[in-house]
Amino acid sequence: MIPRKLRETLRALLSQHELDRRRIEEEGRVYVEFGGTEDSRLLERMGIQVDTLGPEKVIFLWDETSELEIGGYLVLDNLSRGRPALGGIRMQPEIxxxxxxFLARGMTLKNAAAQLDFGGGKAGIIADRARLTDAEREEVIRTFARLLRRYTNDYIPGPDVGTNDEDMALIAIENGLDNAVSKPVRMGGNAIDASGAAAEGVVVAIETILEQWEKLRVLPQFRHQKPLRLRGATVIIQGFGAVGAHVARLLAERGAKIIGISDREGYLYCAEGLAxxxxxxxxxxGVVTDREYMAYYHKPYEGKRGEVKFSNARDELLRESADIFIPASPKRDYLQLYGQPLDLSRVGRWRLIVEGANTYSSREEDRKAREALETALYKEQGTFLATDYLVNAGGVIFAAFEKLEQADRCLPPRELLGNREAIEDFLQQHATEIAEIASARKQRAHEKLTSVIRQNIRELIEELTRNPDLLPCQAAEMISRRRIRKLVKDVLSPKIKTIQSHVPIKLAAQEMTAAEFDLVAVLSEDNRLIGVVTPWDISxxxxxxxxxxxxxQIMAREPVVARRDETVQEAALKLKEKRISAMPVVDEHGQVIGIVTASMLAALFVER
Structure with missing residues (x-):
């Protein structure tokens, strides 16, 4: 049945006639879709601002066959980097x-920052997980999976707040192993929550910032700050779930001192370090911050660790100072004390804030509040902030490799979908091969994560030191937006043949015969591009x-070229206007670095 909250929202938006007109029904599954620009006024009434990035589509979806309330929302924000969109499913009663x-836009920016060929999307289930029995929870997840089946070409789900890896297993049973990510290892997944992939990205970001700290000293607010080392650094963590707990573990292993944590029940603090x-x-x-910790868990450390403070007022953690503060709870305004606007005189001081939680909002008033926050913290206090989607992309990177490196031979036959026992039997029969695939994926994902997060931090610091007027959130968005539209350097092939202009045409003919593409680049003595030769020229x-x-004597002079930092759309337009099928790609110095062809770009656009 349709959730009450969803029904009330639709009634406030649409007349019954308009609702009936938009309603799409398939075997008791119901969908109401809102397009981007054409429905901009309706979306604005939902609090969603349409801009140049999206959203492309907002979908209300629910099931009318179940006695449970099962339904929610799917937002496809932007698919410029590729289709399908990749993003988690959040389960909350008031979503x-x-x-x-907002979360879908965050995924657009995060996937772009992570240089993944996926768009940004997100789904939400209107339900309170804590109030569902195990059987009810399974019915909700599997029914919602069937609702998503209509959009498997557009959206691939992973876990988020209120859902986990085992929920993704249920979705995979319904829709296929290739239509859910962050599945358990037995399904070839990377088990993002269990492995702490998102936390790993946060820790890589912290390590990179500390390595690059000296560069920040060109900015006046950091000029007199001493370098910060991770070993011995004090850390407080807001939120102790899938991200926060793994961050605590990884940082403790590296010698940092975790002095404060909070969760939904309250907070714990010990200046000498928590156990x-x-x-x-x-x-x-399931419970961390309660008096039992102090009575039974911290007691063996008395005399070594010092006094522990406990409060069931979780926001009190914000009053504590530390070298590093990591927001890791599902709370966009993480620096609000009891819902009140930020007052720096009432909170602790930190040298570094690295956002493990998703904090992005595209709403204008939220953006202004964020900029005011960063002006106070970054420019006035000298606190460095690392924006969420630049640093907490570890989860989506690990998830993406499940889709990017799918082994078709390990996919259960489509006729088994929905049959849990049959799927589990198939997985058992192929367990060894699936485990090998999962292990290889995980290793490649780890390498990608380290490379991307380090690059993100280096670019963030470069942007901020090059333009002191920028705030971290502004620089971060510039970095991600640059990557949303694919560039020529992302798709070129380096396999272009080159020859010197003085060689005989006969040698050029031999090179052409061995070339993968019907074009050979002709270079000057200083290796700059001065012409091209095609099969027609040789003939x-x-x-x-x-x-x-x-x-x-036969080369085409002043050849059409693509620049490495052009968008693929600009390159495609050149090919069309000049009526050519291929062109060399050059760097800023005119050096040939590859080739793009009409067939390469056509395949890219068809895929999208």
């Missing part, structure tokens, strides 16, 4: 279309018996 739209191994054990049991030279002449 709204606006919430999902992280015991906290992690408590986290597995004409053969017909005129000129094979002993120099290539310079």
């Amino acid at each position: 709204t279309p606006q919430d999902i739209a 992280i191994d015991r906290l992690l054990r408590r986290q597995e049991e 004409r030279a053969i017909a005129e018996d000129r094979l002993q002449e120099e290539v310079a």
Whole structure:
């Protein structure tokens, strides 16, 4: 049945006649779609602002066959980097279309920052997981999976707040192993929550910032700050779930001192450091910040660790100072004390904030509030902030490799979908091969994560030091937006043949025969591009018996070229206007670095 909250939202938006007109029904599954620009006024009434990036589509979806309320929202924000969109499913009782739209935009920026060939999307289930029995939760997840089946070409789900890796297993049983990510290892997944992939990205970001800290000292607010080392650095973590707990573990292993944590029940603080191994054990049991920790877990450390503070007012953690502060709870305004606007006199001081939680909002008032926050912290106090989608992309990177490196031979036959026992039997039969695939994917994902997060931080610091007027959130968005539209350097092939202009045409003909593409680049003595030769040029030279002449005599001079930082759309337009099928790609110095062809770009656009 349709969730009450969803029904009320639709009634406030649409007349019954308009709702009936938009309604799409398939075997008891119902969909109401809102397009981007054409429905901009309706989307604005939902609190969703349409801009040049999106959203492309906002979908209300629900099931009318179940006695449970099962339904929610799907937002496809932007698919410029590729189709399908990749993003998690959030399950919360008060989730709204606006919430999902903000999260989907965050995924657009995050996937672009991670240099993944996926668009940005997000889904939300209107339900309170804590109030569902195990059987009800499974029915909700599997039914929602069937609702998503209509959009498997457009959206691939992963876990988010309120869902986990086992929920993705249920979705995979319904829709196929290739239509869910962050599945358990037995399904060839990377088990993002269990492995702490998102946390790994946060830690790589922290390490890179500390390595690059000296560069920040060109800015006046950092000029007199001493270098910060991770070993011995004090850390507080807001939120002790899938991200926060793993961050605590990884940082503790590197010698950092975790002095404060909070979760939904309250906060714990100890200036000498909390007993992280015991906290992690408590986290597995579902409760961390309570008096039992102090009575049974911290007690063996008395005299070594110092006094522990406990409060069931979780926001009190914000009053504590530390070297590093990591927001890792599903709270966009993470620096609000009891819902009040930021007052720096009432909170602690930190040298570094690295956002493990998703904090992005495209709403204008939220953006202004964010800029005011960063002006106070970054420019006035000298606190460096690393924006969420630049640093917490570890989860989506690990998830993407499940889709990018899918082994078709390990996919259960389509006729088994929906049959849990049959799927589990198939997985058992192919367990060894699936485990090998999962292990290889995980290793490649780890390499990608380290490379991308380090690059993101280096670019962030370069942008900020090059333009001191920029705020970290502004620089971060510039970096991601540059990557949303694919560039020529992302798609070129380096396999282009090159020859010097003075060589005989006969040698050029031999090179052409061995070339993968129907174009050879002709270079000057200083290796700059001065022309190109095609099969037509060679054929004409053969017909005129000129094979002993120099290539310079038949090459096309002033060739059409693509620049490495052009968009693929601009390159495609050049090919079309000049009526050519291929062109060399050059760097800023005019050096040939590759080739793009009409067939390469056509395949890219068809895929999207």
